[in-house]
Amino acid sequence: xxxxxxxxxxxxxxxxxLFRDQFAFRPTGSTTAAVIYLFQVLTELLQSNDYVHVIALxxxxxxxxxxxxxxxxxxxxVTIPDYLYNWIVNNLSGxxxxxxxxxxxxxxxxxxxxxxxxxxxxxxEYVLTASDLHPISPHNKLCKYADDTCLLVPSSNSPSIPSxxxxxxxxxTANNLKLNNSKSQEMIVHLP
Numbered sequence: 001x002x003x004x005x006x007x008x009x010x011x012x013x014x015x016x017x018l019f020r021d022q023f024a025f026r027p028t029g030s031t032t033a034a035v036i037y038l039f040q041v042l043t044e045l046l047q048s049n050d051y052v053h054v055i056a057l058x059x060x061x062x063x064x065x066x067x068x069x070x071x072x073x074x075x076x077x078v079t080i081p082d083y084l085y086n087w088i089v090n091n092l093s094g095x096x097x098x099x100x101x102x103x104x105x106x107x108x109x110x111x112x113x114x115x116x117x118x119x120x121x122x123x124x125e126y127v128l129t130a131s132d133l134h135p136i137s138p139h140n141k142l143c144k145y146a147d148d149t150c151l152l153v154p155s156s157n158s159p160s161i162p163s164x165x166x167x168x169x170x171x172x173t174a175n176n177l178k179l180n181n182s183k184s185q186e187m188i189v190h191l192p
Contacts, residue, residue, distance in 0.1 A: 001084070005080055005081065005084050006080070006084075006121075006124045007124070009078045009079065009080065009124075009128075010022075010124075010127065012078070012079055014079060015078050015079065015131075018131040018132065019127060019131055021037075021134070021141070021142045021143055021144050022127050022130060022131070022144040022145075023037065023143070023144065023145045024123065024127065024144070024145045024146035025123035025124060025126070025127050025146065031145065034143060034145045037143055038054075038143050038150065038152075041141050041143065041152050042054070042152065042189055045141075045152065045154040046189070046190070046191055048154070048156070049154040049155040049156050050155045050190060051155045051188050051189060051190035052152055052153065052154050052155065052188070052189045052190075053151075053152070053153040053154075053155075053158065053161060053186060053187075053188060054150055054151075054152055054186070054187045054188075054189055055150065055151040055152075055153070055161070055165070055184065055185070055186045055187075056148070056149075056150050056184060056185045056186075056187070057148075057149045057150070057151060057168060057179060057184045058148075058179070058180040058183035058184050059147050059149070059172060059177045059178065059179060059180065060177075060178045060179075060180040060183075061178075062126065062147035062177055063114065063115050063116075063117040063122065063126060063147065064113070064114045065113055065114070065176045065177050065178065066113055066114060066115045066125065066126065066129050066175070066176065066177075067112060067113045067175070067176045068092040068093070068095075068112050068113060069112070070129070070175055070176065071092065071115070071125055071128065071129055072088070072089050072092060074128050074129065074131065074132070075088055075089075075128065078128070088121070091121065094110070095110065095111045095112075095114075096108050096109065096110055096111065097109055097111050113176055115129075123146070126146060126147060127146075129175060130144055130147070130149075132171070133149070133168065133171050135151065135164055135167070136160070136163060136164055136167050137153075137157055137160045137164065139153075139154060139156070139157045139160075140152060140153045140154075140157060140160060140164055149168075151164055151165075151168070
């Protein structure tokens with residue numbers, strides 16, 4: 001099912017533009033591909049800029065916070081058979097959680113967010129969740145590897161950083177994710 005229907009979404013001509021900056025959990029993606037893309041973008045930007053801001057962004061517990069209804073809406077916008085869409089929505093529906101610690105059991109509660117990171121479906125669900133996160137300025141670039149995201153901003157576009165960070169923070173809030181500012185870091189890259 002994943003090879004036949006879900007992974008082809010990521011390379012489908014109608015949708016591939018949504019995933020070109022995502023390098024995890026894709027048939028053509030890898031850590032190596034992400035690093036090559038990052039170096040290629042840096043090299044291109046440094047040809048006409050003195051330096052480039054590389055801002056590594058951290059989303060707190062990203063897989064645990066994906067809202068089921070938002071994910072279902074994003075699946076509705078890609079090309080998959082109706083029965084597969086219905087199966088995915090059914091898989092997300094009616095989930096419950098209970099915790100047991102030292103013999104004490106919590107009440108069962110319904111959950112409407114979280115995807116299972118270690119499952120076959122979870123990675124594709126996260127890639128689809130992040131598919132609509134793009135920079136505001138066409139001069140800035142994103143490089144995404146699962147929930148790890150780097151924003152690359154050339155020196156000529158440095159004033160756009162606050163609005164880009166606000167845009168990413170707003171996207172995170174709209175998608176029930178939390179941008180962790182304390183774990184986000186900036187590095188300035190320049191030629192020797």
